[in-house]
Amino acid sequence: MVLRLLQVIAFTALVGVAASSTAAAAGDLVRVSSTHSVAETIDRLAAAVKAAGANVIARVNHSKAAASIGLDIPDEELLIFGNPKIGSPVIRDAPATGLDLPLRVVAIEETGGTVMIYRDPAAMAREHGLPTDHPSIVKMTGALGKLTAKAAAE
Secondary structure (H helix, E strand, C coil): CHHHHHHHHHHHHHHHHHHHHHHHHHHCEEEEEECCCHHHHHHHHHHHHHHCCCEEEEEEEHHHHHHCCCCCCCCEEEEEEECHHHHHHHHHHCHHHHHCCCEEEEEEEECCEEEEEEECHHHHHHHCCCCCCCHHHHHHHHHHHHHHHHHHCC
16 A cells, blocks of 8 residues: 555656646747748848848748648748857857757747747756856847847737
């Protein structure tokens, strides 16, 4: 009986840890609604990035790639961009952040319209052992908020 009770307690604890990890991971993504199409949202984001003095590195049309193999997926495009003045200090302080940089924003067609999604820079900082108040992380957070707001604006 005691052994069974311990098994139930251990299982409950594991489920709780798994649930909190999933919730934390979901909270690491920032969603910004846009009234524009996916293509127009990414066009507007790219223009805002360039106007802010950052570099557009690549634009990936996931829908077009899927169509090339006969798969139909909702409209989805990814914009990869960055500013070495902001990102390089992060990579210097935590080299593995090179897996997460340059920054990425994906625009996806959902039932309710277009949504832009990006990873919260503070989550990246935590994952790589950087303080969330690292000056470049703070700048990235502000920049992503402003750039996606400009892309979504009417």
